[in-house]
Amino acid sequence: MPLLEIRNLVVRYGEIEALRGVTIAVEQGQVVTLLGANGAGKSTTLRAISGLAKPASGDIIFDGHSIAGLGPEAIVRLGISHVPEGRRVFPGLTVKENIMLGASNRKVSASQISREADAMFDLFPDIRAFSGALGWTLSGGQLQMVAVARGLMAKPRLLLLDEPSLGLAPVIVQAVFRIISQIRKDTTVLLVEQNARMGLSVADHGFVLETGRIVLGGRPDELWANEAIAAAYLGGHAKSHV
Numbered sequence: 001m002p003l004l005e006i007r008n009l010v011v012r013y014g015e016i017e018a019l020r021g022v023t024i025a026v027e028q029g030q031v032v033t034l035l036g037a038n039g040a041g042k043s044t045t046l047r048a049i050s051g052l053a054k055p056a057s058g059d060i061i062f063d064g065h066s067i068a069g070l071g072p073e074a075i076v077r078l079g080i081s082h083v084p085e086g087r088r089v090f091p092g093l094t095v096k097e098n099i100m101l102g103a104s105n106r107k108v109s110a111s112q113i114s115r116e117a118d119a120m121f122d123l124f125p126d127i128r129a130f131s132g133a134l135g136w137t138l139s140g141g142q143l144q145m146v147a148v149a150r151g152l153m154a155k156p157r158l159l160l161l162d163e164p165s166l167g168l169a170p171v172i173v174q175a176v177f178r179i180i181s182q183i184r185k186d187t188t189v190l191l192v193e194q195n196a197r198m199g200l201s202v203a204d205h206g207f208v209l210e211t212g213r214i215v216l217g218g219r220p221d222e223l224w225a226n227e228a229i230a231a232a233y234l235g236g237h238a239k240s241h242v
């Protein structure tokens, strides 16, 4: 049984049908990448899983139980952590405090959370020096690392990552993807990427979303092997807007 199954999911924003019957499965322990152009519905898929967007129809099954229609807090408690687009950090808090916020769903002592946050800097050594600094002093790539570290502090069974490479310099992108390959040992990851080359480099499986529908799914080698598909959907263009 897959850890996550989305069946025929439809999500609307008023008149706009953002998802028109999306079906995907994510197996335990995998990294699954969702590719697609701007507006294809990638973020909406993650928002539906984490309870931020309400399904109009279809189902979302996590660990054998339907979570469609549950609120975001209930879904976090089940072990799903969402790192949204835009690397939101709280500028009035320090970097370490921002990271510690990720554990607010867990019943562990403050000292334990503090120790775990310190350990996050082993995974993200580039931000260690900023531990006590306020959020606004960081670069985009460093903010992205804080956002991913905060997501990991929830100790999620499923981590949803929305375009962690967006707007980052290539060297930082590589660091972020290195971390994604490291955490896959403990955490199942559903990754949204517009850069197919990057997104598939760490994936066990990929899906291509086009205007609210899955048009293709398979192992990365299968996706690349289809030349017409590769040219149309997997060109690996970096996102133009940031």
Ligand SMILES: Nc1ncnc2c1ncn2[C@@H]1O[C@H](COP(=O)(O)OP(=O)(O)OP(=O)(O)O)[C@@H](O)[C@H]1O
Pocket: 013, 016, 017, 018, 036, 037, 038, 039, 040, 041, 042, 043, 044, 045, 085, 194
């Ligand atoms: N809050 C909203 N209100 C109305 N329409 C929305 C809203 N959020 C998204 N949409 C629309 O839903 C569709 C899917 O958007 P979504 O953000 O899921 O796409 P995406 O694949 O994540 O795109 P991007 O690569 O630009 O982040 C788009 O047509 C978008 O305009």
Ligand SMILES: [Mg+2]
Pocket: 042, 043, 044, 085, 162
């Ligand atoms: Mg998006």
